[in-house]
Amino acid sequence: MLNLRNIRFVLWMLVGLAVGSLAILVWQIAATEPQRAGTIEPGRPMAEGANWSLLDEAGRPFTPADLRGRPTLLVFGFTHCPDVCPTSLSYVANALQALGPQAEDVRSVFLTVDPERDTAQVMSEYTALFDERILGVTGKPEEVTTALKSLGAFARKAPLDGGGYNVDHTASMLLLDAQGRLRSTLDVHEPAEVAAEKVRRLLSTS
Amino acid sequence: MRLFLSALAVSIIMITSVAHAAEVTAGDLVIEQAWARATTLSAKTGATYLAVRNTGSQPDRILFIETPVAGNAVAHQTRQEGDVSRMSETGPLSISPGGTLEMKPGAMHIMLMELSGGLKVGQQFPLTITFEKAGKVEVPVKIGKPGAMGSE
Structure with missing residues (x-):
């Protein structure tokens, strides 16, 4: 009788310990994991309810409404x-090349995580190096911060020893549908044809 | 005027360099496939990639990297942590006997800072590497496309 109660006690202790260590483990993973675009859930709305106002490389306004109408890379x-x-960017340029005339049906956006140095002019020259169809987007630093947050992207300045700074940032490229909902991500380790196929699939369903 | 002259000197160096980036030998070290990515005219930063093969029996180390096209050249490492890409200085790079130090996009590269006039596709520029044992060696760096993934 006493023995049975002891065993039950020990078992409950073990369960408690297991739950406790699991909680600590999950908490640690959550703490070390940067706030990544891990919020990449298919269907996540990126434009709906978002409130930010940026500028494209030609100085025209670029707002959440510009993430609608056709798929966005x-x-x-x-x-x-x-x-x-x-x-x-050269991966995106290769994907656009692979898409052929269908490339016109997708919008390619390069959003800066460094608005202080990346003026519209700088962005315009830079994107033209890769493909004229890639649209550089910048804006006021606080607006860019709001936009990055609402898009689930991570960006943090990292000072360099020799002066200046670098910006650690989300490396994944996002593929949004014509309603501005996140559908998939692109990875430079995959052939550009895979990216083109993902875009084609999206175009055929939207 | 002095700025103009140094810009002219840099342009001449870039234009007169030989057309192909061959391998360069310094003591037991062979430096090969030195290439860079073209940038915009106003760009302040750029990346150079190369490989150093150690054919000897002693380890060697890179002490300094210099080039007339940039104010500063430092070896950097790109790291992918989860979904975030970060970049940091590598510190002194050593090449073990029989080993190869290989730089490539998405990994180790020489970051050029304070570029003056950017890097133009098809041109070349000299990069001087000082090794602890093999000493100073000048390597011609071929400028490829802005999104090139390797030499050629």
């Missing part, structure tokens, strides 16, 4: 980034 980055960003 959204890339985060900055022009002082010599390694990752050119890789992403």
